[in-house]
Amino acid sequence: MKYISEFRQQGLAQQLANAIAQTVNPGRHYRLMEFCGGHTHAIFRYGVQDLMPANVEFIHGPGCPVCVLPTGRIDNAIQLAGHHDVILCTYADLMRVPATGRNSLLKAKADGSDIRMVYSTQDALKIARENPERQVVFFAIGFETTTPPTAVAIKQAQAEELANFSVFCNHVLTPAAMQAILDAPQPVSIDAFLGPSHVSTVIGSQPYEVFAERYAKPIVIAGFEPLDVMQSSLMLIRQLNEGRCEVENEYSRAVTRQGNLKAQALMQDVFELRPQFEWRGLGLIPNSALQLKPEYADFDAEQRFNMPAIQASDAKGCECPAILRGAKKPQDCKLLGTMCTPENPMGSCMVSSEGACAAYWSYGRVRG
Amino acid sequence: MCLALPAQIIAIDPASNMATASVGNVKVEVSLALVDDVALGDYVLVHVGYALNKIDEDEALKTLALFAEAGLTGQAYEIH
Numbered sequence: 001m002k003y004i005s006e007f008r009q010q011g012l013a014q015q016l017a018n019a020i021a022q023t024v025n026p027g028r029h030y031r032l033m034e035f036c037g038g039h040t041h042a043i044f045r046y047g048v049q050d051l052m053p054a055n056v057e058f059i060h061g062p063g064c065p066v067c068v069l070p071t072g073r074i075d076n077a078i079q080l081a082g083h084h085d086v087i088l089c090t091y092a093d094l095m096r097v098p099a100t101g102r103n104s105l106l107k108a109k110a111d112g113s114d115i116r117m118v119y120s121t122q123d124a125l126k127i128a129r130e131n132p133e134r135q136v137v138f139f140a141i142g143f144e145t146t147t148p149p150t151a152v153a154i155k156q157a158q159a160e161e162l163a164n165f166s167v168f169c170n171h172v173l174t175p176a177a178m179q180a181i182l183d184a185p186q187p188v189s190i191d192a193f194l195g196p197s198h199v200s201t202v203i204g205s206q207p208y209e210v211f212a213e214r215y216a217k218p219i220v221i222a223g224f225e226p227l228d229v230m231q232s233s234l235m236l237i238r239q240l241n242e243g244r245c246e247v248e249n250e251y252s253r254a255v256t257r258q259g260n261l262k263a264q265a266l267m268q269d270v271f272e273l274r275p276q277f278e279w280r281g282l283g284l285i286p287n288s289a290l291q292l293k294p295e296y297a298d299f300d301a302e303q304r305f306n307m308p309a310i311q312a313s314d315a316k317g318c319e320c321p322a323i324l325r326g327a328k329k330p331q332d333c334k335l336l337g338t339m340c341t342p343e344n345p346m347g348s349c350m351v352s353s354e355g356a357c358a359a360y361w362s363y364g365r366v367r368g
Numbered sequence: 369m370c371l372a373l374p375a376q377i378i379a380i381d382p383a384s385n386m387a388t389a390s391v392g393n394v395k396v397e398v399s400l401a402l403v404d405d406v407a408l409g410d411y412v413l414v415h416v417g418y419a420l421n422k423i424d425e426d427e428a429l430k431t432l433a434l435f436a437e438a439g440l441t442g443q444a445y446e447i448h
Contacts, residue, residue: 003374003411003423006432015439038370065369091416093369120417122399145370149418152401198370201413201421224371227435234438253428254413254421263402263420354369 003253007225008046016230017051023237030056032236033326034194035178037064037354038224044363046226056233059190059326060359062177063199065142065170066093066352067324068279072310073170074099077139080168081105081113084305087131089124090139092117096351100312121153128157128165137301141170145198147290148263151270154292154299168301169291172277174199175207176288180279181325182215188326192236194229195221197251204259208247216245223251270296280314280348281324320347323356330360337361372415374423377408389414 024030034040040060043049049058062068074097081088088105095106095117109115114134118124121138128136140150150167157165174196181188195208200221208219218239222232232250239246249255270293277289292300301307314320318340319333330336330349336357340346349355375389375396385400389412399418400406412419 001411001425001428003428006428012435012439016435019438036370063370091369120399122417142369145372145415145420148402148420149399149416152399152418196370198372198413198415198420201372223431228431231431231435231438250431250434253424253431260402260421262404266402352369353371 004225007223007227009227012227013046013051013230016227016234020056020230020234020237021053023234023241024053024055025241026055028055030237030240031059031189031191032056032194032233033059033061033181033190033192034222034229035061035063035174036194036196036199036224037067037352037356038197039194039222039229040356041354041359042224042226042229044359048226048229051230052233056237059188060323060329060356061326062181062279062281062324063143063174063196064324064349064352064354064356065146065172066097067320067348067355068172068177068281069097069141069170069348070278070280071099071312071314072278074105075310075312076307077168078103078105078108078113080137080301080305080307081108081115084135086135086137086305087114087116087127088137088139089116089118089127091141093352094139094141096345097348098315098345098351100310121149125153125156125162125165128162129160132164134164135304136165138165138167139170140167143172143174143196143199144202144267147171147271148202148260148266151266154270154296155266157299158296163298166299166301166304167292169271171271171290172279173288173290174203175210176285177279177282178208178211180282180285180288182211182217184325190217190326191240192218192220194232194236195219195247197222197224197228197254200251200255200259202260202263204257205247205249205255206257206259212245212247218245219247221247221249221251221255223254281321315346318347320349320357323349330357330364333357370415372413372420374411375414377406377410377412380406380408387419389419
């Protein structure tokens with residue numbers, strides 16, 4: 001068992017497609033939101049959309065951390081690297097995200113700022129150890145999957161008294177975003193959710209129960225492989241047909257109801273809720289993001305450096321905000337494929353390997 | 369960002385709490401700071417250089433059995 005090829009078998013995919021075709025009620029439309037960009041890409045890369053009946057529609061959700069990060073926070077990071085002579089460490093996904101004035105971290109690096117791509121928070125710590133005379137800032141983004149590794153690095157920096165290391169924290173929370181989508185003044189019509197894979201390995205399936213109970217939306221935690229997506233869709237369709245609203249777990253090989261308690265304890269130790277945080281597309285959401293607790297203030301880049309909040313606007317004509325809410329599809333954007341391509345992105349959804357526009361561009365252009 | 373790959377643990381260094389894991393034939397260094405009781409031969413999900421969780425083989429087999437079960441319904445549909 002390698003846990004990859006077994007979940008991509010073509011014959012089983014065809015059989016699951018037939019089972020779905022047999023299960024759907026031809027008289028109704030099924031609107032399933034896949035919260036994660038990882039699911040959006042699996043759906044397009046493996047042609048899952050084409051194996052679904054016409055009345056099963058995937059609504060692409062905001063689960064792409066690079067996409068939902070507001071432009072002002074990228075501008076902050078570029079200023080930090082330019083003005084304060086710091087070494088800015090970032091995950092590669094952020095390098096090409098458009099900032100104000102057609103800038104990006106990649107362009108700032110080309111202009112001389114010391115911006116370094118890292119694979120892991122451990123790499124950022126190593127750079128801090130090797131450059132004791134320089135300030136090293138880790139540009140932390142991501143949902144609950146990516147937050148525990150940042151917490152580990154902060155604890156380690158404290159233990160090692162690594163005084164030149166700090167974190168520019170932009171970690172955000174999945175349940176808060178789901179609630180914002182459901183509570184929106186003009187909510188997008190969604191029948192059910194494909195729940196996150198790897199976020200759920202950390203937080204467990206329990207935090208979604210409120211959405212099944214209070215909002216009457218079925219949720220199935222789904223793995224990222226194509227057969228996982230198909231099986232989870234089938235489970236959602238069955239729930240909708242039978243009038244059930246439950247949290248079910250298709251990804252039981254990695255997700256439990258409680259999640260990873262060790263990772264949760266680390267997050268609770270290091271971080272606390274921000275009163276509010278801005279999301280591209282979803283606006284200001286209360287209690288939707290994390291900041292360092294006062295006892296770790298020495299490692300908080302926003303306290304160590306002068307970083308005033310920056311209000312920035314998105315590129316004119318870019319439909320990223322509506323696409324992230326599920327209100328529009330990438331093909332509704334006039335810039336897609338003309339002004340906006342992965343080589344010359346106008347919006348974040350075209351940059352990220354989890355963005356919906358990037359999925360359409362990479363795999364969806366030839367679809368009829 | 370949330371992508372994680374299944375990888376098999378092939379060496380453990382208890383002193384640094386690090387391990388070497390194999391994805392296909394590629395070897396990666398992973399931190400074990402977020403998991404307990406990982407042993408040689410276990411499969412873990414690796415995300416940004418950290419093992420996030422152990423993968424449960426019994427549960428994986430049950431899920432594969434579910435696919436096959438749904439597939440039987442699908443086959444019956446083809447015959448009709």
